[in-house]
Amino acid sequence: MKFDRSMEIYKKALDVIPMGTSTFSKNPNLFVIGASPLYIQSAKGCMLYDVDGNEFIDYSMALGPIILGYANAEVNKAAKKGIDEGLVYTVSSPEESMLAERLIEIIPCAEMVRFCKNGSDVCEGAIRLARNYTQKLKIMTVGGYHGFHDWFIVSTPRNKGVPKVMAEWILPHDYNDIDAIEKTISAQSNEIAALIMEPVINYEPKPGFLERIRELTEKNNIVLIYDEMKTGFRLHIGGAQKYLNVVPDLAVYAKGLSNGFPLSALAGKKHLMKQFEDESCFFSGSYATEKASLNAALKTLEILERDKVIEQNWKMGDILKRGVRKIINKHNLHEFVNIVGFPPMTHFVMVDYKGFTVNEIRSFVQQECVKRGVLFVGYHHICFAHRKKHIDRTLKVYDEVMSMLKQSLDDGSLRDKIEGKPISAFSVRSN
Ligand SMILES: Cc1ncc(COP(=O)(O)O)c(C=O)c1O
Numbered sequence: 565m566k567f568d569r570s571m572e573i574y575k576k577a578l579d580v581i582p583m584g585t586s587t588f589s590k591n592p593n594l595f596v597i598g599a600s601p602l603y604i605q606s607a608k609g610c611m612l613y614d615v616d617g618n619e620f621i622d623y624s625m626a627l628g629p630i631i632l633g634y635a636n637a638e639v640n641k642a643a644k645k646g647i648d649e650g651l652v653y654t655v656s657s658p659e660e661s662m663l664a665e666r667l668i669e670i671i672p673c674a675e676m677v678r679f680c681k682n683g684s685d686v687c688e689g690a691i692r693l694a695r696n697y698t699q700k701l702k703i704m705t706v707g708g709y710h711g712f713h714d715w716f717i718v719s720t721p722r723n724k725g726v727p728k729v730m731a732e733w734i735l736p737h738d739y740n741d742i743d744a745i746e747k748t749i750s751a752q753s754n755e756i757a758a759l760i761m762e763p764v765i766n767y768e769p770k771p772g773f774l775e776r777i778r779e780l781t782e783k784n785n786i787v788l789i790y791d792e793m794k795t796g797f798r799l800h801i802g803g804a805q806k807y808l809n810v811v812p813d814l815a816v817y818a819k820g821l822s823n824g825f826p827l828s829a830l831a832g833k834k835h836l837m838k839q840f841e842d843e844s845c846f847f848s849g850s851y852a853t854e855k856a857s858l859n860a861a862l863k864t865l866e867i868l869e870r871d872k873v874i875e876q877n878w879k880m881g882d883i884l885k886r887g888v889r890k891i892i893n894k895h896n897l898h899e900f901v902n903i904v905g906f907p908p909m910t911h912f913v914m915v916d917y918k919g920f921t922v923n924e925i926r927s928f929v930q931q932e933c934v935k936r937g938v939l940f941v942g943y944h945h946i947c948f949a950h951r952k953k954h955i956d957r958t959l960k961v962y963d964e965v966m967s968m969l970k971q972s973l974d975d976g977s978l979r980d981k982i983e984g985k986p987i988s989a990f991s992v993r994s995n
Contacts (some may be wrong), residue, residue: 598984633949684711
C-alpha cells in the first residue's frame with residue numbers, strides 16, 4: 565500500500581500549517597507516518613478514501629461527529645437547502661428555535677438552549693454560567709477533555725501561553741474516583757462553582773458514581789455540567805443523562821448532533837440559562853445561527869429516531885466488542901490489551917509490554933490494520949453505516965493482526981517491523 569501523495573502533501577503542509585493540520589487529533593504524530601493515510605480525499609458511509617486511492621473502514625468517524633455515516637444524502641440535502649436559502653442572515657432564522665425546541669423535548673436537563681460552533685465554545689459558556697450563578701471561581705474536572713480554552717487547558721501539560729494563575733481555579737480528578745471527589749468537595753465547597761465531566765469516558769461508570777456526584781453537587785451549590793460531546797445522541801437520543809438516569813444542571817453537545825456539520829449546543833435549567841438574558845453575562849458567535857448546520861441537526865435527529873439508529877449502533881458495537889474480547893482471549897493478550905466502554909463507543913486500552921512502549925505496539929497494530937483496509941485509531945465510534953459485513957471484516961483483520969502482534973512481541977521483533985515513523989503523540993483525553 566502506497567502513501568506517496570499523503571507524504572507529499574504532509575511535507576508541504578508542515579511549511580504552512582504548524583503540525584500539518586489544525587485539529588490536534590488529526591495530527592500526523594498520532595499515526596505511523598509513511599505507513600498510514602494522512603490525507604483523505606472523500607468519504608461515504610463508514611468508508612474513507614485517501615489521496616493515494618486506498619480505502620479504509622473508519623471507526624473514528626471524524627473524531628465522533630459522524631453518527632449516521634459520511635455524506636448522508638438526506639442530511640446533506642437539508643444542509644444544502646440552508647445554503648441555497650442564504651446560510652446566515654442579519655437576524656436569526658426559525659430553524660434556531662425549532663432545533664432548541666427539539667432538544668428540549670429529548671434532553672432531560674434541557675429547558676433552554678444556546679448554540680455555537682465548537683465544543684470548546686459551549687464548555688466555556690457553561691463554566692461562565694456556573695461562575696456567575698454561584699459567584700464562586702473553582703472548577704472541578706473528572707478526567708476527560710473539555711476543549712482548548714484557558715480555563716481547562718491550564719490543567720493539562722499543553723498549557724504554554726496560558727496564565728499560570730488560572731491553575732488555582734481548576735481541580736482535576738480521575739474518573740470513577742469518588743473518594744477524591746468527596747474529599748475536595750468537603751474541603752472546598754465554598755469555592756467550587758462547577759463540576760464538569762464527561763458522564764462516560766472510555767470506561768463505564770462504577771455503580772453509584774454518577775448518582776453520588778449529583779447528590780454532592782446539589783447539596784453544595786455546585787453546578788453539575790455534563791460534557792456530552794461524545795455520549796450525546798450516541799448512548800441514547802437523550803444522551804448519557806437519559807441512558808444512565810442522572811440529570812445534570814447544564815449539558816453541552818456537538819459531534820453526533822449534526823452528523824459532521826459544525827454546530828454545538830449548551831442546554832440546561834432555566835434559572836442558569838436565563839443569565840444570558842443579562843447582556844453582561846455574555847456568550848455569542850457570529851456563525852451560531854448558520855442554517856446549513858441547523859438544518860443538518862434537525863434532519864439528523866429525525867433520522868436517529870425514525871430509523872432506530874441508536875439501537876442499531878448498540879447492536880453492531882456489541883458484536884464488535886464481543887468479537888474483540890474473543891480475539892484477546894484467543895491470542896492471550898490480557899496483560900497488555902483490553903477493550904472497554906459501552907458498545908457504541910468502545911476503546912482499546914493498551915500498555916507497555918515486554919520492553920515495547922504502548923506507542924510502538926499501537927504503531928504496529930495500526931500499520932498492519934491499515935494494510936488490511938481498517939484505519940485503526942484505538943477506539944470505535946459506531947455509526948449507522950457500520951453493518952455486519954464491516955464488523956466481520958474488521959474482526960477478521962484484528963484476529964490476524966493481533967496474532968502477528970503477539971508473535972512479534974514474543975520474539976522481540978516488533979520494533980524492527982514498524983515501517984514508518986512510529987506514533988509519537990498521545991491523545992488529548994485523559995481517563
Ligand atoms: C468531550 C469533549 N469536550 C469538548 C471537546 C472540544 O470540542 P471542539 O474540538 O469542537 O472545540 C471535545 C473534542 O474532542 C470533546 O471530545
